[in-house]
Structure formats: structure tokens, C-alpha cells
Amino acid sequence: MSSEIIDEALSITRELDDQLRFYREIGLEDIGGSTATRELAPAANHTESASGPLKAGAIGEHPQLRNDKGAAQQAALFGDTILPREQPHPRSRSQSFPVLEPSDASLEAIREDIGDCRRCKLHEHRRTIVFGEGNPRAKLVFIGEGPGAEEDATGRPFVGRAGQLLDKIIAAIGLRREDVYIANIVKCRPPGNRTPERDEVDTCEPFLFRQLAFIRPDVIVALGSPAFQCLLRTREPITRARGEWRDWNGIKVMPTFHPAFLLRSPDKKREVWDDMKKVRDYLNREAS
Ligand code: SF4
Secondary structure, three states: OOHHHHHHHHHHHHHHHHHHHHHHHOOOOOOOOOOOOOOOOOHHHHOEEOOEEOOOOOOOOOHHHHHHHHHHHHHHHOOOOOOOOOOOOOOOOOOOOOOOOOOOOOHHHHHHHHOOOOOOHHHHOOOOOOOOEEOOOOOEEEEEOOOOHHHHHHOOOOOOHHHHHHHHHHHHOOOOHHHOEEEEOOOOOOHHHOOOOHHHHHHHHHHHHHHHHHHOOOEEEEEOHHHHHHHHOOOOOHHHHOOOOEEEOOEEEEEEOOHHHHHHOHHHHHHHHHHHHHHHHHHHHHHO
């Protein structure tokens, strides 16, 4: 081998060495298509180098990261809670569903137990407790995540614009609002309509479970990601789960989009209608 070739090889090696050292200094460790698992760092921090912009996906962006970024963007688009994959729901545990033994004489008895509840921090900003309303013997129960401003003001669930749309959805399957029961995972309005936090859900949901144990519906429609994920103890996004029957304590659950989401994305009404037709057909079969 000539000395020129050896010098050129050494020069290339030094260049590569310098380049690798630079990538390490800016935090890039997984270079060159390694499939080793590593912490997923925000790719946006790694798109520029001294020698010019790095193309996204060319160096330092693990394929898993690209997939997760795509999923996160899609989830954000559809109003999903964005959760890392391959991690169980924080409250996920085997046999995690409550035993659904009716132990209350009436829904009023449950409401009396709640009283002027201050069991969780949501009591601090609420005006009224939104217990839930409807037919105590309903075959169909709708569950949302929590009261909004108008619900907080009136003490009734789903009475704002989203509630009016829910009324139309109920009418579209041949029922009236007074035929069904409507409630939320938490009974006090989260400030700024934020998603209820885990400790708030943990504290409040036993009341909902008692309501469901008393009503014992044939079908629960879980409206939106938080309601679905809390009820089913899952991190599965509503975009993937909607339209598929699930089971909660022997009761069929249909996950679908929240009416508030439909107000922002009316093109999704078709999907909700498809889901509600499944609910209608199931209820009709059960009744015949
Ligand atoms: S959200 Fe539920 S647990 Fe929390 S204060 Fe209101 S009623 Fe009580």
C-alpha cells in the first residue's frame, strides 16, 4: 500500500473521529443506524451542526423517535392525551376494575354521601357539584371527563354547546335525554377545563362507580380520551380505540369522540355516528 493511500486513510479517520466527537458533545450518541434502545431526546435540539443543518432522520434521530413524534403529532391533532408507549396506565393493575355490587338504595343516597365534598382539590374553584342526571334505570350511560363552565354554573352535566350536540346524538339513535344517564369522571370543574389529575380522579371516581353499580346500564359510551382512559385503565388513544367494543365490569363500553371535539372537528361526526349506530343496534338487540 502506498504512503499516499495510508495518509488519505489516516486523514479520513481523523475527520470521522472529529465528527463523532462533535456529535457526542452535542448529545448525539446513537449514530449510524444502531437499534440499541436509548432515551429519546428532543430532536429539535439536534438539527444544526457547525458544518450545516442535519436533516431530520439522517443522524441522531432514532426510528422509534420518528414514529413517536408522528404519533404525538397525530394525537395532538385529535385531542388525545399524549402518553409514552409501552408503559402501563399509572393505575393499571390486574383485576383493577371495581366490584360492581350495587350497595346503594338510590342515587340520592350517593348524592347525600358526597355532601359538600372537599375530598380533593377540585372543590376549591367549583361553584356546584355536578352529580349527573337522567334515568336511574337507563340502559345507556354517557360519561365525560368533567364539568365545564356552564355545567359548573347550572349543576347539570353537558348543558353547553357540547351538551346540545350530545342531545342531538342521543336523538339520532331514537332516544331522549331523559332516557339515558349522563355523568362525568369527576364532579367538580377542573380550573380552566384542564384534564383532571390522577389524585382527583382516584378520589372522585368511586362515586361514579357507585352510580354505575346502581344503574347497571347495558352500555356505557365513554366520551373522549380522558373518560375512556380513566374508565378502562389504559393509555390507548381514543383515535385507535373508538368504535371498538370494550368491557368494563361486564358492561359494554363504546369509546368515541367527545362532542366538544366534534365542535372543533365537525368532519369527525361521521365516525361518531358509526359508533352510535353500533350502540343503537346493540341496545335494540338486547331489547328484543
Ligand atoms: S371532584 Fe369529586 S372528590 Fe373532588 S371535591 Fe368534587 S365531588 Fe369531591
